[in-house]
Amino acid sequence: MIKKILFISALSMAVACKVQKNKPISEANVEDYANTITSSELKEHLYTFASDEFQGRDTGKPGQKKAANYLKKEYISMQIPSPLGEDDYFQDIPSSFFNNQFNDSENVVAYIKGSEFPDEIVVISAHYDHVGVDGQGNIYNGADDDGSGTVSVLEIAEAFQEAVKDGYRPRRSILFLHVTGEEKGLLGSKYYTQNPIFPLENTVTDLNTDMIGRIDPKHEDNPNYIYLIGSDKLSTELHELSEEVNKKYTNFDLDYTYNDENDPNRFYYRSDHYNFAKHNIPVIFYFNGTHADYHKPTDTPDKIEYDLMTRRAQLIFYTAWEVANRDNRLLVDKAK
Template identity: 85%
Template sequence: MIKKFLLLSLLSLAISCKVQKDKPISEAIVTDYGETITASELKDHLYTFASDEFQGRDTGEPGQKKAANYLKEEYQKMNISSPLGENDYFQEIPSSFFDNQYNASENVVAYIEGSEFPNEIIVISAHYDHVGVDEQGNIYNGADDDGSGTVAILEIAEAFKKAEKDGFQPRRSILFLHVTGEEKGLLGSDYYTKNPIFPLENTVTNLNTDMIGRIDPQHENDPNYIYLIGSDKLSTELHELSENVNDKYTQFNLDYTYNDENDPNRFYYRSDHYNFAKHNIPVIFYFNGTHADYHKPTDTPDKIEYDLMARRAKLIFYTAWEVANRDDRLIVDKAN
């Protein structure tokens, strides 16, 4: 009788798992996971990550090392593994790569493997370094730049992990990439693309998040916006997918001002996505624009618009979800 009961239980579990696996992924299901990205959790992360304790996260300095360990510990808490091996979340960058101008540093990496196309990689990136402490002892906390992008990735990763636990593993693999040395000249992403963990030819897209927590002066009267840069530079499909995802889930006013080839700010060339774009990997750079606290000690977590930031992080999650789960890999139709 016990054996029969055990057999029936195992059969029931197998059927349940198959139903879960074959269940269509509806818009409502995707929204449920997007809604796990919350303003309160982003705030909790950022008040720690952009605190004085991290000393402005200057590349190669103790505060940056502390920040790297914080990220590693958060991924371990979420039971999200590293592609480098058990407990090895750091892609080490020797000082020689920086021409010995800075101490050795590390990119932080975590990974969820795809169920059907595991060799096709979506890279979600943000830089976690900032500019440190000035000669007067002022700490540059870098809450928006780029604490906001960094902690958004943690929340996005958590949403994907919850979906995976429920049987909705992404069809393509996702690499969560926190790069160092951005403020020194995009050095961490440069190192990654010269020493990729996964072949660049297998990288489907890079969704890069650099400053998504504030409202710039141009949008003070209409804060329902996000700047998108680069979405149409290499893949028409990526641009159209991005627009459709926004229409379906978040309804932002997508501002392409800085996507203009003649943009005098040249933001397309000034964040980590560009090192991927140089290799004909389609990119989107998510950005809230600059503000009075940009690269000043006053870029602190109390000035972040957390509800708005959560919605922006959801847009990135939904876009990554669509790219990861579509039938076909994005087509690059505008190669350099």
């Protein structure tokens, strides 16, 4: 009998040790976790992800498949699960969705469940595809577009997971969404919003990162900037929260040039956040602007401003942290 009691007691202790008790999120020092996003880790990721080995990550091609497996491996190593089930990090997209113009492809997804509002989802997205190899054999590595966003999402995920390990689980759930087919017409994000893993009505926001590693010609004399697009289109609260977070933690010059409805570039309609915005989900698109290497084989990892990219990724992390942990869900007050 005593042996049985001792065994049950030991088993209970083992189970208790495995279950990490959540601590009040207000006690967390968010800067400790933001500082786990480092230029050295971003650089290490990107020199692999935007290498010739990945053959320009063209949708449905072997290089894109290799990139998808790289992301899966990283999430497994960080012990961040998939919302699709054990070891299944791919939302498969059949070629029929692409009108058979491209091979089967996949979005890559990982997920941290919220502690208090688990049904409310904060999406952090980036596209991981690029344009492949041209007829002369030139590889388009896509280091900035959008290797920079892709590896930043990995680092942001790691920052959240470090907080979880310390007992600071976000109050809302977070979906890390790496979409394919952006360069073919925002197809991966379109597929997700037509076949959502979580109901779109439960999706609080999409923070989308597409090119945050470079400096455009306009800002060569003052590189302490980031373009924000879409923050005020659907939610005044999201815009104000974004401004406050930046002022408190990162102090970038937030450039809203491309947020203008009359801007001829129409960037608001040209990256994956737009497929969420069409469903009245508030979005922010983080962007460094175009440069001479945009969509050329010369968009390589040696040209990335890693310290600047780190601070931009930290801004996105801080913003996601605030959205995930505020008392109330973001109010949509400008639905279209």
